[in-house]
Amino acid sequence: MKAIHDFLEDNIKPHFEKGAKYEKLWPVFDGFYTFLFVPGHTTPGKGAHIRDGIDLKRTMNTVIMALVPCLLFGMWNVGYHHYNALGIDAAFIDQFIFGAIKVIPIVIVSYGVGLGLEFLFCVIKGHQIEEGYLVSGMLIPLIMPVDIPLWMVAISVAFAVVIGKEVFGGTGMNIFNPALLARAFAFFAYPTYMSGDKVWINTSVQEGQAVVDGFSGATILGDLATTGTTNYSPLEAFIGMIPGSIGETSTLLVLLGAGLLIFTGIGSWRIMLSAVIGGAIMGLIFNGFAEYAISPEQQAFMAVPFWQQLIFGGFAFGVVFMATDPVSGSQTELGKYYYGFFIGFFAIMIRVFNPAYPEGIMLAILFMNTMAPLIDHYVIQANIKKRQKRLALKTAGA
Amino acid sequence: MAEVLEKEVVEKKPVAKSKEPLFSKKNKKLLTDPFDDNNPITVQVLGICSALAITVKLQPAIVMALSVVFVMAAGNVIVSLMRDAVPNRIRIIVQLVVVASLVVLVDQVLKAFVYDVSKELAVFVGLIITNCIIMGRLEAFALGNTPWRSLLDGIGNAAGYGIILIIVAFFRELLGSGQLMGFQIIPESWYLANGGFYSNNGFMLLPPMALITVGVLIWIQRSRNTKLIED
Numbered sequence: 001m002k003a004i005h006d007f008l009e010d011n012i013k014p015h016f017e018k019g020a021k022y023e024k025l026w027p028v029f030d031g032f033y034t035f036l037f038v039p040g041h042t043t044p045g046k047g048a049h050i051r052d053g054i055d056l057k058r059t060m061n062t063v064i065m066a067l068v069p070c071l072l073f074g075m076w077n078v079g080y081h082h083y084n085a086l087g088i089d090a091a092f093i094d095q096f097i098f099g100a101i102k103v104i105p106i107v108i109v110s111y112g113v114g115l116g117l118e119f120l121f122c123v124i125k126g127h128q129i130e131e132g133y134l135v136s137g138m139l140i141p142l143i144m145p146v147d148i149p150l151w152m153v154a155i156s157v158a159f160a161v162v163i164g165k166e167v168f169g170g171t172g173m174n175i176f177n178p179a180l181l182a183r184a185f186a187f188f189a190y191p192t193y194m195s196g197d198k199v200w201i202n203t204s205v206q207e208g209q210a211v212v213d214g215f216s217g218a219t220i221l222g223d224l225a226t227t228g229t230t231n232y233s234p235l236e237a238f239i240g241m242i243p244g245s246i247g248e249t250s251t252l253l254v255l256l257g258a259g260l261l262i263f264t265g266i267g268s269w270r271i272m273l274s275a276v277i278g279g280a281i282m283g284l285i286f287n288g289f290a291e292y293a294i295s296p297e298q299q300a301f302m303a304v305p306f307w308q309q310l311i312f313g314g315f316a317f318g319v320v321f322m323a324t325d326p327v328s329g330s331q332t333e334l335g336k337y338y339y340g341f342f343i344g345f346f347a348i349m350i351r352v353f354n355p356a357y358p359e360g361i362m363l364a365i366l367f368m369n370t371m372a373p374l375i376d377h378y379v380i381q382a383n384i385k386k387r388q389k390r391l392a393l394k395t396a397g398a
Numbered sequence: 399m400a401e402v403l404e405k406e407v408v409e410k411k412p413v414a415k416s417k418e419p420l421f422s423k424k425n426k427k428l429l430t431d432p433f434d435d436n437n438p439i440t441v442q443v444l445g446i447c448s449a450l451a452i453t454v455k456l457q458p459a460i461v462m463a464l465s466v467v468f469v470m471a472a473g474n475v476i477v478s479l480m481r482d483a484v485p486n487r488i489r490i491i492v493q494l495v496v497v498a499s500l501v502v503l504v505d506q507v508l509k510a511f512v513y514d515v516s517k518e519l520a521v522f523v524g525l526i527i528t529n530c531i532i533m534g535r536l537e538a539f540a541l542g543n544t545p546w547r548s549l550l551d552g553i554g555n556a557a558g559y560g561i562i563l564i565i566v567a568f569f570r571e572l573l574g575s576g577q578l579m580g581f582q583i584i585p586e587s588w589y590l591a592n593g594g595f596y597s598n599n600g601f602m603l604l605p606p607m608a609l610i611t612v613g614v615l616i617w618i619q620r621s622r623n624t625k626l627i628e629d
Contacts, residue, residue, distance in 0.1 A: 149590070149595065149597075151595070152597070155599075163610060163613075163614075167613070167617065185601060188600060188601040188604060189599040189600050189601035189602070190597055190599070190600065191600055192597075193597070
């Protein structure tokens with residue numbers, strides 16, 4: 001590493017500094033340089049109270065680390081379901097390799113397009129490269145179905161980066177979570193490739209292979225919305241051996257990631273906890289009022305035990321990795337409770353009441369992203385009022 | 399359009415004995431300003447509702463643009479002619495009556511000659527009455543200017559509105575349904591269903607995407623024309 005550092009410092013850096021030939025590309029150089037090494041600027045000797053070097057890059061890297069288990073499991077899950085659908089007994093490693101071949105191109109496209117656009121905007125505007133896309137670029141492949149054409153991923157990413165982020169002023173200024181925006185865009189733009197029962201499991205067959213009889217590629221939520229029953233056990237759903245978007249199926253590994261995020265203090269436990277409570281309460285309400293459902297399917301869906309609602313679909317993944325986005329979520333500590341609670345509450349409500357949108361968590365988070373500033377506003381106003389009252393009391397007493 | 403106006407100049411020149419030439423710099427500005435510096439949609443952000451509603455396809459957008467050009471030009475001229483006779487207190491009602499009768503006229507013509515489009519536009523033809531751009535120009539311009547200047551102003555503003563409508567509709571129809579004016583532009587063999595690689599973007603057909611397209615137009619316009627950037 002030292003050798004690389006010296007090489008960059010002596011031979012490469014001068015070309016990019018002010019007045020040199022590639023001055024315009026300085027943001028690109030700086031981006032790669034600080035990705036590998038600690039940034040060159042230090043805190044001033046006087047007046048700075050925070051001396052830890054945790055910058056945006058380290059924050060992002062922690063989240064990516066928390067996502068890796070989900071990604072690896074997702075790769076295996078893709079292969080597992082593929083061979084299951086074909087009725088082939090494949091070895092673990094074959095399943096994993098098949099999944100990796102399907103998933104890695106989506107990751108590459110996501111990062112390639114997203115980072116390319118970010119670099120472009122940084123060079124045009126001449127500001128530093130922002131690392132905001134590192135996490136979004138990993139999240140987007142994890143919430144896409146495996147069979148989605150790559151160019152759709154590319155367009156969704158471009159939409160999320162340009163319309164979702166750059167027009168608002170770049171990383172840290174966006175009002176919506178970029179990864180979810182990409183998914184929402186793909187969902188509304190190409191519904192046939194983002195929903196239904198065909199897209200979640202890759203059933204491409206080679207010579208001499210065929211899909212087994214009675215195969216169904218529907219997700220648990222899809223099943224529940226249309227028939228009210230599902231063939232998957234809660235244990236399978238918890239471990240994640242169910243069809244779904246690539247990386248969101250395993251509640252177990254999401255919990256592992258949540259542990260890391262909470263331990264390092266990067267994800268807000270307030271949001272996660274209150275979202276789970278909100279989801280559970282909505283689930284309990286549905287349990288209690290199941291008999292008032294308008295159709296037998298809906299009644300069966302409403303009667304699903306509330307704790308199972310929390311492990312089905314992308315609920316856990318969304319709550320842990322998307323709702324806790326520090327930029328688009330609530331900023332005040334009290335506001336985070338409200339923000340999380342309503343995410344969980346609405347997610348379960350949407351998924352049960354609207355069979356067209358089985359993945360309610362996506363819309364619930366995007367909706368609460370819109371509401372987050374409002375929540376913050378009222379929390380702050382309430383605090384101001386409280387303190388004004390206290391002040392009035394004090395001055396009256398004196 | 400420019401040619402038509404040019405002809406009018408030739409015919410009218412001997413009649414109009416004003417000191418100012420008909421197409422003086424100031425008058426020309428009335429026509430061209432709404433296209434860029436003072437566009438009703440992208441700068442004044444008026445008339446957004448119809449821009450969202452009828453831009454799914456190109457043909458209704460063009461018909462709508464032409465209807466608004468007619469209503470606005472004629473309305474401006476009529477109100478400008480009456481401007482000294484109308485008592486100030488009832489001017490809004492008078493303007494409404496003028497615009498409403500013109501809109502009814504347009505509606506009947508559309509029903510007679512392009513019935514399909516008229517059905518597609520449905521209530522939005524009637525709603526031209528409430529188009530904020532029209533009332534705005536009547537109030538702000540026609541009440542205080544001569545008929546000729548009002549005519550130019552009406553045509554300019556309506557065309558500025560129409561051009562945005564047409565641009566938005568162009569992209570929405572092309573990307574949303576792969577067609578233009580109802581003709582298939584993107585080859586059928588490109589579609590995934592036929593073994594190709596392409597798929598229409600269904601989001602373009604939904605109203606939010608019209609808003610985003612208008613937003614992108616504003617973005618492009620302001621980065622070209624920096625004096626529009628406020629603050």
